[in-house]
Amino acid sequence: MKPVDGFAGTPLRGAKVTDFHAAEVGRRAARRAAAGLPVVPMHYGQPSCGAPPAAIAAAHRVLDADPLGYFESEPLIGKIARHYRSAYGLEVDPARILLTAGASAGLVAAYACLFRHGDRVAMTTPGYPAYRNALVALGLQPVELRTAAARGYQLEAADLDALQPAPEGLLLASPANPTGAMLDLDHFMALASACRRRGIQLISDEIYHGMTFGQRAVCALEVEPEAVVVNSFSKLYRMPGWRLGWMVVPQRWARTINACLINFFLTPSTLAQHAALAVMDETEDLQRWVEVYRGNGSRLLEGLRSLGITSIHPPEGAFYLYAEVGHLTRDSLQFCLRAVEEAGVALAPGVDFDPVEGHRYIRFSFAVSPAQVEQALASLAAWLPGYRDLPDYARRQ
Numbered sequence: 001m002k003p004v005d006g007f008a009g010t011p012l013r014g015a016k017v018t019d020f021h022a023a024e025v026g027r028r029a030a031r032r033a034a035a036g037l038p039v040v041p042m043h044y045g046q047p048s049c050g051a052p053p054a055a056i057a058a059a060h061r062v063l064d065a066d067p068l069g070y071f072e073s074e075p076l077i078g079k080i081a082r083h084y085r086s087a088y089g090l091e092v093d094p095a096r097i098l099l100t101a102g103a104s105a106g107l108v109a110a111y112a113c114l115f116r117h118g119d120r121v122a123m124t125t126p127g128y129p130a131y132r133n134a135l136v137a138l139g140l141q142p143v144e145l146r147t148a149a150a151r152g153y154q155l156e157a158a159d160l161d162a163l164q165p166a167p168e169g170l171l172l173a174s175p176a177n178p179t180g181a182m183l184d185l186d187h188f189m190a191l192a193s194a195c196r197r198r199g200i201q202l203i204s205d206e207i208y209h210g211m212t213f214g215q216r217a218v219c220a221l222e223v224e225p226e227a228v229v230v231n232s233f234s235k236l237y238r239m240p241g242w243r244l245g246w247m248v249v250p251q252r253w254a255r256t257i258n259a260c261l262i263n264f265f266l267t268p269s270t271l272a273q274h275a276a277l278a279v280m281d282e283t284e285d286l287q288r289w290v291e292v293y294r295g296n297g298s299r300l301l302e303g304l305r306s307l308g309i310t311s312i313h314p315p316e317g318a319f320y321l322y323a324e325v326g327h328l329t330r331d332s333l334q335f336c337l338r339a340v341e342e343a344g345v346a347l348a349p350g351v352d353f354d355p356v357e358g359h360r361y362i363r364f365s366f367a368v369s370p371a372q373v374e375q376a377l378a379s380l381a382a383w384l385p386g387y388r389d390l391p392d393y394a395r396r397q
């Protein structure tokens with residue numbers, strides 16, 4: 001088709017955000033699998049075992065009987081409200097709960113409604129790449145607060161206090177991606193009061209709640225009733241491809257933020273909402289997989305140590321190990337692209353989570369089966385001794 005006059009060759013005028021580099025690892029992993037070659041998928045943070053059977057059965061029933069129009073499930077909202085009571089002892093009015101197309105949509109709506117063009121939003125580095133990229137896409141400025149393995153990747157209130165001027169927002173995640181680090185109650189309280197003192201809006205991404213290996217995660221609403229909370233059915237409930245999550249927002253903002261969600265996305269997946277109603281009661285099934293991840297995390301930590309990869313913060317929650325591998329590579333993207341192609345182990349490069357230091361780090365997602373953890377360790381044991389960074393690798397791609 002002939003391009004419209006005047007637009008041919010015009011560059012995009014909007015924000016240029018970077019892709020997840022892990023997506024390229026994923027494409028190569030998919031090509032390998034399609035060619036019948038073994039591959040262990042540890043690059044994306046997604047449970048590999050599928051949704052609980054109760055969700056699948058509910059979806060089958062609904063698919064046969066329901067026209068699947070746009071939908072907001074009041075029973076699901078009610079169930080989420082009750083979850084806050086049973087998990088944290090919090091009373092949350094259902095009117096404050098908004099259903100979203102995953103935590104991703106909740107974060108975008110939060111950014112769009114809580115901030116103005118040019119506002120600064122602080123977040124931890126290393127951190128989930130879409131935080132930074134989506135903020136940039138919406139004309140906001142990410143302010144990176146570096147956390148270090150030596151300090152357990154803890155963010156201190158003093159780190160926030162040191163920011164001059166105060167940012168308009170603070171985005172927290174505990175447990176965190178990619179480190180699996182958690183904020184304890186004291187740290188969370190100190191950060192919440194630092195936010196209150198300086199008028200910083202707190203956004204808490206609680207997508208890894210319920211997946212912890214010791215203490216339970218603190219909900220931001222326990223320490224700051226005005227926090228905006230984002231959560232999802234993608235991780236604990238094992239429904240990443242179903243695209244469903246929720247937000248809890250202060251009552252006075254609920255209608256406006258919901259209007260934003262509707263204008264951006266209409267309603268989230270109807271099928272997913274029906275299925276989700278069935279999963280929240282599947283405590284035993286959900287917990288069984290958290291125990292699998294706990295075992296996987298310990299085994300992987302021990303196995304990597306025996307391969308000489310020793311600089312790893314033991315995860316307190318989520319399903320990630322963030323490993324320092326500066327003795328093996330100065331180019332984590334090359335390392336991960338070659339690990340998938342040469343060893344059949346798909347990993348996420350640290351540059352996704354930390355553009356400055358991430359070239360020396362890689363992230364393992366251990367939301368796979370124990371057998372896949374063993375397969376990954378065996379493949380890496382055979383591959384790592386011969387690995388050297390190739391100086392001209394990027395040019396060859």
Ligand SMILES: Cc1ncc(COP(=O)(O)O)c(C=O)c1O
Binds near residue numbers: 102104232244245
């Ligand atoms: C910390 C964090 N927040 C949000 C998301 C987005 O999740 P969802 O599938 O709910 O959109 C992810 C996905 O990996 C994540 O790790």
